[in-house]
Amino acid sequence: MKKNVSSQKVGCQMCSATDGSAFTGSVTVYVTGDAGTQAIGSVGSGACTHEGNGYHTYAPSQAETNYDLVAFTFIGTGAIPTTVQLYTIPTTGLLAPTVADRTLDVSSGGEAGIDWANVGSPTTTLNLSGTTVKTATDVETDTADIQSRIPAALVSGRIDSSVGAMASGVLTATAIAADAITDAKVASDVTIASVTGAVGSVTGAVGSVTGNVGGSVGSVTGNVGGSVGSVATGGISAASFAAGAITSTVIATGAVDADALTTDAVTEIAAGILGATIEGSYDLSECIKVIAAGMGGKTSVSGSTVTFRNLSDPKDVIVATVVSNERTAGPFDVT
Secondary structure: OOOOOOOOEEEEEOOOOOOOOOOOOOEEEEEEEOOOOOOEOOOOOEEOEEOOOOOEEEOOOOOHHHHEEEEEEEOOOEEEEEEEEEOOOOOEEEEEEEOOOOOOOOOOOOOOOHHHHHHHOOOOOOOOOOOOOOOOOOOOHHHHOOOOOOOOEEEEOOOOOOOOOOOOOOOOOHHHHOOOOHHOOOOOOOOOHHHHHHHOOOOOOOOOEEEOOOOOOOOOOOOOOOEEEEOOOOOOOOHHOOOOOOOOOOOOOOOOOOOOOOOOHHHHHHHHOOOOOEEEEHHHHHHHHHHHHHHHOOOEEEOEEEEEOOOOOOOOOEEEEEEOOOEEEEEEEEE
């Protein structure tokens, strides 16, 4: 009998107390729940229905079935009293559906079916180690394949991996962090073909520059293979030239003309030439003064002394002593 469920039946075979034949008279039932107090049936004052041949039935109320053990005692005048004891089956609980009057799904082999959508305590971990769960794709095989491709351990909380190849254009200016490319990251044999735009500053030596440098260059160690647009004022000093650097072969024909020289430059060149010592302690300008006085200056003779004046005639340049028409001595005033 189902526990706490209405519209159920209970019956028994009643026999005559006289000769044991089928008892067909009136029968009344008494109900005892869980060995408690016996009471006449609550439905129709316990009146039973004779189904035939001494078999009588009773339809207990729902409350009369709400016991673990229910005893139905059938009595009738002239009949042998008969008690039927029933253990009720709960409609919820062990091996029972959660909703009353529903059946438990049992497989053809007698095993109770499992409703995966109705697993108890779904918020806790379920151990399904003995169960193989498969879909159209074998999940276990796919999982093993993925595990074989990833590192066995994390490195500082991350998965380290290598990139076999990168698509074209992946590394852009925004993808490279500031200061990511340092001297240590650039190989010594790297050549930069060209630089478009201004270069603020270069720390270190520039081996060689092929092409044009449009602005000013503080210093260059190495060779400049192209042309230099301009040189800052004072950029080339005497120290810039190595000894013997300027020779006739490095100066193009016509490179140095009157237009290329300033007045100061001509004066300095002339002074350098005239100041060159060419005879004894006399420089070229002094020798020219002596030659000019001797060749074209005024002369005066006083005894054995002959005096030669300079061309402009303000002073004596040569004062010579002449003996037998020969000049034996002659101090020069070339101041």
